Amino acid sequence: MKESDKIIVGISIGDANGIGIEVILKTFEDARVLEFCTPVVFGSTKVMSYYKKILNSNIAVYGIDNLNDVLPNKFNVFNVWKENVDIEPGKATEISGRYAFKSLESATSALKNGAIDVLITAPINKENIQSKEFNFNGHTEFLESKLQGKSLMILMADSLRVGLITGHVPLKDVADLITQERIMEKVEIMHKTLKSDFSIRKPKIAVLGLNPHAGDNGLIGKEDEEIVKPTIDKCRENNMLVLGPYAADGFFGSETYKQFDGVLAMYHDQGLAPFKTLSFGKGVNFTAGLTKIRTSPDHGTAYDIAGQNKSNHQSFTEAMFTAIKIFKNRSEFNELNEKKLVAKGSK
Structure with a gap:
């Protein structure tokens, strides 16, 4: 691969008072990482310098004011702002929230316009x-x-991939959001992403039940019988290998999840509680279903250890390499499909 062909990884810094910048710097402490991608951090060289001192880091920061000036083999920092910003590690402040958005907005714009190939987001508050x-x-x-x-939020680690039919919504609203249309939409996204982004030819997907024991044949709520099961039947009629609904407790406890390429949970904690128990610290959050690729580590701002050089960068590093792999897989998938279309058209 030529240096100019390296995947450009855009990185938003998240909340500057959290551990986001620490895990970014720790990831690129190993110069060998630059052999796999060209990083562009959306923030400021001043903020980077602040955390370099805390970490006693020797990373050479290459500051740029124009995305056309990005250089391979450099730790590029795009100056979204140049003014001094008050940094208070461990504190949730209005200032850190404002500049977290500035970073994210700029990085998202660059992703949308093709100036970067993938986006890794450090944690926000x-x-x-x-x-x-x-x-x-x-x-x-x-x-x-x-x-x-x-979009479909997927938390993944190794071969475990857990998607959410409902995401960041109050638990009291979940049942009303569980419709046949919504389940079908999320299954289709999961099915497509497993094929195009993970190179799985015939994905096998499990759907968890909404109610305890998946409703116990209607004894504990009617949703699983009247909404979930008929939708799963429709998925199979559409040539998608989808099974369920499974009672969530036994599904993870018995390791049944190992038999599937993807799992769809009905709500946030139903999927993420067991996922983080099984893989905390090395998991990756992937936003499937969009035309652009975004990943993030599976942890939050971790204010309690921010600025103390105690952060673990493994999840962030995994998020970066996952984004690179997905980009390559999707590019190959699209290229193969284009060739198939051309071949059909030439007959």
Whole structure:
């Protein structure tokens, strides 16, 4: 691969008072990482210098003011702003939320315009980032509003991939959101991404039940019998290998998840609680269904250890390499499909 052909990885810094910048710097402490991609961090060289001192880091920061000046084999930092910013590690402040949005907005624009190939987002604080410009429950919802496609949040580690039929919504609203249309939409996204982004020819997908024991044949709620099961039948009629609904407790406890390429949970904690128990610290959050690729580590801002050089960068590093792999897989999939279309048209 030529240096100019390297995948350009855009990185938003998240909340500057959290551990986001620490895990970014720790990931690129190993110069060999630059052999796989060209990083572009959306923030400022001043903020990077602050954390370099804390970490006693020797990373050479290459500051740029124009995305056309990105260089391979360099740790590029695009100066989204140049003014001094008050950094208070471990504190959720209005300032850190404001600049987290500046970084994310700039990186998302670059992703949309093709200036970067993939986006890795460091953790934000969902409360202090709120503003007129950012009125969303998280990264996923914001990115869906800016990019083409319908999103599906997938948490993944090794061969375990857990998608969410409902995401950042209150538990009291979940049952009303579980419709045949919504389940079908998320299954189709999961099926497509397993084929195009993970190179799985015939994906096998499990759907978890909404109610305890998947409703116990209607004894504990009617949704699984009247909504979930008929939708799964329709999925199979559409040549998708989908099974369920499975009782969530036994499904993970018995390791049944190992028999599937993807799992769809009905709500946030139903999927993420067992996922993080099984793989915390090495998991990756992938936003499937969009025309552009975004991943993130599976942890939050971790204010309690911010600025103390105690952060573990494994999940961030995994998020970066996952994004690179998905980009390559999707490119190959699209190229093969284009060749098939051309071949059919020439007959």
